Amino acid sequence: MNVLLLGSGGREHALAWKIAASPLLTKLYAAPGNPGIGGEAELVKLDITDHAAVVAFCREKKIDLVVVGPEGPLVAGIADDLRAENIRVFGPSKAAARLEGSKGFTKDLCARYNIPTAAYGRFGDLASAKAYVEKTGAPIVIKADGLAAGKGVTVAMTMDEARAALASCFDGSFGAAGAEVVVEEFMTGEEASFFCLCDGTTALPFGTAQDHKRVGDGDVGPNTGGMGAYSPAPVMTPDMIERTMREIIEPTMRGMAELGAPFAGILFAGLMITESGPKLIEYNTRFGDPECQVLVMRLRDDLLVLLNAATDGQLAHMSVRWRDEAALTVVMAARGYPGTPEKGSVIRGVEDAAGEGVQIFHAGTAINGGALVANGGRVLNVTASGATVGEAQARAYAALDRIDWPDGFCRRDIGWQAVAREQAG
Known part of the structure; x- marks a missing residue:
């Protein structure tokens, strides 16, 4: 092919x-x-x-x-x-990609098909959105409706943060994506990423992961496109996966078909696992980044065979096999990210860092004068597998430390929740 x-x-x-x-x-x-x-x-x-x-x-x-x-x-x-x-x-x-392209569309779909998610309001002007926020109070979540490269979401812990987030949406900080805003209740629980291969009719579970959105250790600082991830997600037990399929994925597939937009591709559900069960945070309609990096490390089967089956409506006849190992990826980012990243700095030692159980995936790189240089915000994904998340974490950071890039930075705590679980026994 x-x-x-x-x-x-x-x-x-x-x-x-x-x-x-x-x-x-x-x-x-x-x-x-x-x-x-x-x-x-x-x-x-x-x-x-x-x-x-x-x-x-x-x-x-x-x-x-x-x-x-x-x-x-x-x-x-x-x-x-x-x-x-x-x-x-x-x-x-x-039409089906609206599940990611419009957060308001997805929230309305959830309301129509009783898919568990946070309570919300949709607003096209600052005054009405602000009135809703003032009435609801903080903490609260402010989202630009459209695509904003992973940066259009603010989890506002104070009213001042909420007001500032609304202002940045409506003053054009996110372009057309912020012309409409979705305001959601703040949910508590543990976040997880859940993936399904879909062919318009069948949704086939395709792995779990957890990512780290905040730029700094301890989950502090502004949201990013993702600073690292690991798979599988311990919180996604077999029972939680079954509930997610029954309560969230299957109603979505039925709903999209009824709307004349059957979903085929990869459906990426961002979930909050609450005391009452899984709730949908948002959908993406493509592989996650950096979640994809850990999924491919664990996938035992031929990905091209699976993509063909999804394209041809044959997923009902397919299954997916995973390696027993865990996988973890650490994002190396350029100084200035998630603001304006500094481009052009030279990166050395990438070839030396890769090895048994370690893959270095390039993100924002380029070649300049024969040298590998930074050419974006998130620049490299140092990805490793191991018998446990802790082992994968140790292997990934050992590889990362062999990369010579003074102008890059990373979080040093990727996988901390899973490692803490493992250490607790």
């Missing part, structure tokens, strides 16, 4: 690494990719926002499957445009 992978981050490097191992693969292309992905695929200078150009490339190279990594092209309808040209694509339609 000839496969085209769209995207350029750590998630896409992880997908490329796993797809490249498939016996089904003839040729893997990636657009635009990054230097790490270039080790697994032929990089293509292709503007993935230009759907006509993507279609033309698929025709020229006889692409058998397009795998869409990031959410932006999905929300913009890339899957629809490819399917209209009879090009097979793994990813949801524009």
Whole structure:
């Protein structure tokens, strides 16, 4: 098979690494990719926002499957445009991608189909949103309705934080994404990420993970796209997975089909595990980043076979097997992230850091004058497997410490909840 992978981050490097191992693969292309992905695929200078150009490339190279990594092209309808040209694509339609593209759409779906989630309000102007917040009080959660690169959510512990978050949404800080705001009640519990491969009818559980959104150790500081993750998530017991499927995933699949937008692709449920059970925080309609990195480390099966089955509506006949090991990834970020990251600093020692049970996935990297340099906020994902989360954590940080990058930083406590559980016995 000839496969085209769209995207350029750590998630896409992880997908490329796993797809490249498939016996089904003839040729893997990636657009635009990054230097790490270039080790697994032929990089293509292709503007993935230009759907006509993507279609033309698929025709020229006889692409058998397009795998869409990031959410932006999905929300913009890339899957629809490819399917209209009879090009097979793994990813949801524009209508189905609204589950990520509009938080308000998802909240309304939850209300309609009795899917457990936080109480909420939707607002298109600052005055009404502020009145709701003043009435409800803090802590409270403020979300830009649209795509904001993982940065449009504020968990406001004080009223001043809530007012500032509303102001930043409506003053254009998040562009069109903040034109409408969703305000939610603050939920308490433990967060987890739950994934399902979907083919429009069947949803097949595809692993669990926990990530660390805050920039600093101890879960302090502003939210980021994710500073690290580990899998599996201990809180997602077999019973919790069964409840999540029955109470959240299956009603969502039925609801989307009834709305004329059956969901096919990867459905990523961000969950809060509360005293009363699982509640949906939000949906993403693509693999998580950095959760994808730990999932591919644990996946025993051929990912390309599974993506094909989802694309062809054959998931009812499939199962997924996982390695017994845990996996953990630590994000190395550029100084200034999650604000304005400093680009261009030289990174050395990446090849020396990889080894048995350790993979280094590139996220925001580039080659400049023959040297590997930082070219984004989240730059590298140091990913390791181990018999326990603690062992994977130790292996990941040992590898990370072999990387020579004075201008990079990371959290030193990724996996702390799971490690504490393990140490408690």
